Amino acid sequence: MTYRKRPAATATLLACLALVPLNAAAGEAAATDEIVLTDGSRILGRVIGSRDGELSVETDFAGTLTIPLDKIESLSATTPATLLLADETVISEQPVAIEDGELVLAEPAQTLPVETLSVLNPEPWELGQGYKWTGLVNLALVMERGNTDTDELDYKLETAWRSVDDRYRLNARGENDENSGTKTADNWRVSAQWDYFLTDPNYWGLLAQAEKDKFQDLDLRWLAGPYYGRQFFAAPAFTLSGEFGASYVEEDFKLAEDQEYGAANWQIDLSSNYLGGDSRLYMQQFGLWNLEDTSDVVVNTTLGLGFPLLFGFEAAAEILWEYDSGAVDNVDEMDETYSLRIGYTW
Structure with missing residues (x-):
């Protein structure tokens, strides 16, 4: 029985393996949250929390930024979060979204004033869990x-x-x-x-x-x-x-x-x-x-x-x-x- 080298197939396999980290990086890039401010500015980063009327965003170019909620025109986040509303309602496992300056909820489907958001990703004690x-x-x-x-x-x-x-x-x-x-x-x-x-x-x-x-x-x-x-x-x-x-x-x-x-x-x-x-x-x-x-x-x-x-x-x-x-x-x-x-x- 004779075995032959197949350089074309080998090259194809190596190329596929090389694309794996690139695809992973592309997936991370796709997971970036996008914020558009009322003045038209656009910020890409990762939303990490919100309290006292300010949103915290982790960016590659300027570290962690704090942005007043009333200065945000739209926000599209990809990572599920916990939302604590002003009336103490807790909404879990839902990406935060803002459209036209208003808070948009998927479940239950409704639109609320952005100031309704009290805390994004609250600490356990804020949810009534201990001290x-x-x-x-x-x-x-x-x-x-x-x-x-x-x-x-x-x-x-x-x-x-x-x-x-x-x-x-x-x-x-x-x-x-x-x-x-x-x-x-x-x-x-x-x-x-x-x-x-x-x-x-x-x-x-x-x-x-x-x-x-x-x-x-x-x-x-x-x-x-x-x-x-x-x-x-x-x-x-x-x-x-x-x-x-x-x-x-x-x-x-x-x-x-x-x-x-x-x-x-x-x-x-x-x-x-x-x-x-x-x-x-x-x-x-x-x-x-x-x-x-x-x-x-x-x-x-x-x-x-x-x-x-x-x-x-x-x-x-x-x-x-x-x-x-x-x-x-x-x-x-x-x-x-x-x-x-x-x-x-x-």
Whole structure:
């Protein structure tokens, strides 16, 4: 039996094999999503999500872009996604589509205003599945040896567990300083809060807080009470929430007379990424007003700028003003703390 080489057949086989990756690449190209803006601009990329009225698109030429939904004339996506509508309706396994500035649904077949889309590809907690855990922990440590031995430690913790219906928050911060073996600062404050969300963006909650400051003659101040809150703005460019409540307060002092009273309390949280680069400009304020002695007010205000490093780490410059109009004799009403912190976020 005689065998012959068949060069033509071999070449054909090799050509077919070479086309396999080309066909795969063509398939990937065909899967590219297309967005046409109201000014006629055309963007090709991969839609990865949408929230707060902005669509996120991953592109080869400019990384991830965010586009306001009201600037989109049409959108054609190929990958099935989960859509969470403003009325909390969940639509699964359906490519997102926009035509003539309106959201188009295949099942059920209907057209809706584009602002009806609340979140594209929501996280599990936004679908009622458990809690989302976020947090920040950071430290500021100074150690100096020489003519003067100085040890300074500032610490801070902020963490929250958020679900569709409620939220738990735990905050703590403290300062412990020594100079040549003599303690110069020893204070801490811990607060725990539970929020229950009403009609968006309102909520009510319960607050418990404890505080100690050895060099302010404060052995322990603790308070507890309800409050009403509102999330005024939630976009990353400007986030603002405020809370106002009433609380029962007990204060134990080492030298001054102990006291207990009813108080009004407030809390303001503000943040913004306006400076860009994933930076975070923030302001936090907590106030306590003695309703039995209206000249007695405590206000703690924090102003800071945080910016990301690598692998979830963050650096921050922070100023803390602590004002107490009822401070005991020989103690300043205003205390200022400046710190540079390194922390981790999740």
